[in-house]
Amino acid sequence: MNNKMCYPGICFLAWVLLAGFQEAVAQNTELIAPEVETARTDAYEEQLENYLRHFLVEEYEARAANRWNRDYSSPAALERSVSPNRRRWEEVLSPPVLSKTGPLENKPHPLGEIKAQWLTLPLGLLTAEAVLAFPEGTSEQHPVPLIIVQHGIGSTPETPFSTGAYHEYAKALLGAGFAVLLPMNLRSVERRNNVERYARLAGTSLPGIELVRVQHLLDVVLADPRVDAERVGMWGVSLGGMATMFWMPLEPRIKAGVVSAWFNQRRNKMAVPDERYSSFSPREEHAFFNGWLTEFSDYDLVSLIVPRPLMIQHGKKDNIAHWPQVVEEYEKAMVHYHKLKMPERIELILHEGGHEAIVEEGVRFLTHWLTGTINEK
Template sequence: MNKKICFPKIVLLSSGLLMGALAGIAQNTALIDPEVETARTNAYEKQLENYLRHFLVDEYEARAASRWNRDYSSPAALERSVEPNRRRWEEVLSPPILSKSGPLETKPYPLGALQAEWLTLPLGLLTAEAVLAFPEGASKQQPVPLIIVQHGIGSSPETPFTAGAYHEYAKGLLDAGFAVLIPMNLRSVERRNNVERYARLAGTSLPGIELVRVQHLLDGVLADPRVDEARVGMWGVSLGGMATLFWMPLESRIKAGVVSAWFNERRNKMAVPDPRYSSFSPREEHAFFNGWLTEFSDEDLVSLIVPRPLMIQHGKKDNIAHWPQVVEAYEKAALHYQRLDIPEKVDLVLHEGGHEAIVAEGVKFLTDWLAASNRENE
């Protein structure tokens, strides 16, 4: 017996019916005046902003006080007491697990008169890349300290060897006897915005990914007999300053740090627009990370770095912050060192310039803490 096959009916609207449907939609939207609806939505948006800003800013001190349980009886006690916070900070960055998928490759990379090396390390679908340069005289017999030099969002690994805001600070470090490792991180606001969106969907962050890339590079570079693996520092400018402040809590091989043109009164910077300083919102969405301001304003994040030496550099003409607020945040950060009776390990270089590195002071600070192999930093 032949069975009759029934297909679902497909209804095609004539142009008249379609116009009627659209007219019905228009009539429904006319149930409320567009200006009234816009005002209502604007009011709701304002409610949301006020609610979240109150949580982030007004309630921050009380919330942080309940989440930190610092023990200042000794440096070791402090490190042990903040370990739960360190794990929560790791959750903010959510660094992924990456594995080396090939050997570290090096090739000559001339930078003007300087002969450097370009490093390439495969990590599955990703690649970690960096410039590595040694001072004269570095050898197996005379290993030298290493500084991770991190460029900012508008720069590249070559930039720290140039003038301008960087003032050739990579060269200044080489002249002072340091080797320099300059990782290539993603450049430009637009690119970081794009990648950070994917990273959030994947449960990670771009700073977390770039931290792991640097950690794998360090594995290889610290195996070089010309490097003293016990004497590693980091110095970043702008977004490189962010990397320094973000990564030192999670990478114990970094024994001293310099943060240039980044340190801030973080709640204000991220959540309170003010004509006295610039705001990341709405253009730089890459700079907003899940859970950052639950308990990790800059002065609190510093307590995950103590007792390692840390220098903050900020220019009074740098519009990333209102400099008196930077001083206030620094004074709170310095309390962690003072309560351990090691105030000499933290310093603020408040200068009259702008968004830049201050070379002489930074080089001296790192030299003081990393130059002697037997120096006790912990």
């Protein structure tokens, strides 16, 4: 300790505490050998992991069976029967209450030949920000459907207009006659880890905060007469796929969804490390949410989206999952639609590629369900 920066009494107290700590460590070493203590603690850690993994994985089916009481007699009956689960899902995300504190700001945001706009909506200490673009020929007399286009963790709102894993799918949606709203979510693992820690302390979650930001943006954007407010879809890639899966159960204005490079056998993905797929742990703390695996594996969560149309896209070379497990989870998700006699409303695009969007199929799906007269709930 630097004596020039320390009062004598404080320095002496610090010296006494340090000496006492060193003595306690030495005495503990005499009472138990370090290797014995390490082995004991390792064994306890293993017990805890086995206990929690057993709860999350092996006990999941029985636990979930007791928590879901689905009534497939009609779409309305199903929605009513899962309303308790929907409330519990909202508790998982714990979206905060935010209020608009100013008007929407709208500035030009050209993206090459695309005449986009950058939106900023004040929400107290936060803002909701997004790119908005309309297809050619849009007018109040000819309003168009809107697709929420959600980027992934390593990308920005501009990325879906670019090549690479996104294959310019935002541009393809514009070409198909959709307006696109591209919300800005927090980018990078490190940043999301940092903010998610604070969010948990505050009793919320980053996906919950970002959901509310998008909901406030929708309030304003859907009031634009150039937008057909009854024809809203969402298409997210990677962590944007997470947003699509997470938000559709809580935002009924989204009438159809495409989930690219996210859908998974969720229990294995989150709790069972395996060389056949990547794991979030230990680097990506942001991806773990309180209560997620109590009853909300991906196929169960889909029953909070039914009967709205849903497409799942997954590449066999995408190491976020072992693709046969994705198929298994999807087949369980299909059951909800089949029991309602609506099998055409869910679709799996299992392709030979990797972590990417499959543009032609996604555009086809959204065009089918959000144009013409097919937009019934």
